[in-house]
Amino acid sequence: MIPEFHYRVRWRASGAHPGRHASHQTGGGYEFAGHVPLATFPDPRNIDAHATLNDPFGQLMVKTFRQRSAIPVFVLADLSASMNFAGKPQMLAELAAAAAYSAYRSGDPFGLIVCGEAIRWDLSLPLRWHKGGLPSDTAESLAKIRPSSRNASALGEAIPHLGRGKALVLLVSDFHLDDSFLEILLDALRPHDVVPVAVWSPAEYESLPDWGLIHLRDPETGRQRRLFMRPSLKLRFRETFRARRERLIELAARHGAREPFFLEGRFDAEALTRYFYET
Amino acid sequence: MSFGFASPWWLLLAAGALLPWLRSGQPTADYSSATMIPEDRLSAALDRGLRAFASLALLALAAGVARPYALEQWEERLGTGAHIVLLMDRSSSMNENFSGRYLGGTSGESKNAVARRLLADFVQRRSDDLFAMVGFSAAPRYVMPLTQDREAVLAAIDSIGDRGHGITNIAPGLAMALDFFNGKPVTGARIVLLVSDGATRIEDESQDLLRQWFQDNQARLHWIYLRSKNSAALGRAPTGSSENASSEYLLHQYFQSLGVPYTAYEAENPQAVEDAIADVERLANQPLRYFEKIPKQDLSGVFYALALTLLFPLLAAKSLEVRRW
Secondary structure: OOOOOOOOOOOOEOOOOEEEEEEEEEEEEEEEEEEEEOOOOOOHHHEOHHHHHHOOOOOOEEEEEEEEEOOOEEEEEEOEHHHOOOOHHHHHHHHHHHHHHHHHHHOOOEEEEEEOOOEOOOOOEEEEOOOOOOOHHHHHHHHHOOOOEOOOOHHHHHHHHHOOOOOEEEEEEOOOOOHHHHHHHHHHOOOOEEEEEEEEOHHHOOOOOOOEEEEEEOOOOOOEEEEEEOHHHHHHHHHHHHHHHHHHHHHHHHOOOOOOEEEEOOOOHHHHHHHHHHO | OOEEEOOHHHHHHHHHHHHHHHOOOOOOEEOOOHHHOOOOHHHHHHHHHHHHHHHHHHHHHHHHHOOEEEOOEEEEEEEOOOEEEEEEEOOHHHHOOOOOOOOOOOOOOOHHHHHHHHHHHHHHHOOOOEEEEEEEOOOEEEEEEEEOOHHHHHHHHHHOOOOOOOOOOHHHHHHHHHHOOOOOOOOOOEEEEEEEOOOOOOOHHHHHHHHHHHHHHOEEEEEEEEOOOOOOOOOOOOOOOOOHHHHHHHHHHHHHOOOOOEEEEEEOOHHHHHHHHHHHHHHHHOOEEEEEEEOOEEOHHHHHHHHHHHHHHHHHHHHHEOOOO
């Protein structure tokens, strides 16, 4: 069973397509928008007798309502080699599947853009109403992927493909990116509602061995480091990641994104729902 | 010290010592980002140390395979015990006493007996030395090679016996005495102690040969000349033309020309023999500086041991490796 989360946005959608989200569009709905003369909005079913009598010019007044609209939901995924670490591709696939399914259940169009050094169109999905969530072939190829790109520079190129309307963008990455690149990216994403989803694995800091020699290789730069693990060094690893987490929260706040959502070890749809209702 | 390699081409393997600096030898585990790894000086030092150990171990192994050796060399040593060959005259004249008689109530001890008694005392006192024994009369007699066994030496001295016979033929005796030193390491003073009461002429060819052997063996010569009253003195040049009469003088001259340390003692009575032996003892006590040849030594074991000790920390590090977590 595909996990499902509920998302909520704090802005009004501009699209005309009916959906679940509050919208600027006037139409069939329950949210009262105002009174307009019948000549302007020729809908005699909603003639308001009280407003008509109160109108100093004696015009027939009609109640108008705001309809609820669909919003585009995008998953913008970072496929640099750093994402090929203990269970991160798995978490990415689960998140993408859950997002597609949730969008389908909310009646929203869903798009998936996967970026390495270039946009991986073979893995990406155009913005559509995908019936039943993520197409099975995309889900399969996402589950099988072994990220090996040297960087995620295509994330910037993907922004024009997000469309002109305001969209909910789940920016899925481990955010081991340059701060400057991240700042430019977040600034470019300002028209959209960006949820940074940080995919971290406890194996990066929490479950490192207490003692022993480990030899680490950065798959993006090829840099190698041999470390003599001991409790004090492990503590410094944790400290580094804690500092990184604070830095990411600060960067997101300064560049108009939502507070980052941290996926640590496994994808928990309920935690994501809670996140959307709390922020 | 000078070194050499038996198979120096194997030293090319030493280029392998660069390998640890290129690769660490430990399989890498992919990590998400190098920027997230905290700086750690201990780890960096340990990494460099392990690489250096591996590098040095490979160097030592390459050197070991190339079979290094130390060239043969001369080493200066200080000798303590002397090697003394007792060259004992057992010609018939030794049966006489110092006055020239060998029978009768007043004859006293024969020269032979005096020499044996004093030599036995001498041997008893010298516990550090090696002794050999050669008797000679007309022909040399092989009695005892160089040994430290006191009992054997004393028995050998005793075996010369009272009953000497034949003539005094020195050259073959000297040759045999010198032969004992052949092939023996020079670890102390080499002394030929010639005890005789007369001399014969040595042929020119033999003279040259003996001189050569004395110099080759770096042996010293002490001659205790047991002189009877009617024998010739060493220092007095012959007045007549007879060669027989002056053979002691000529031998003395020849010994002086040997080019090795030489002392002669003219002993005319038992007391003089004792003094002469005491003097020989004093000379033999002088320490000897000599050079010993140390043969070419294989040093590859040293390098293998070094490589082994360097490899132990690497083994320890290998056992500490963690590949998955």
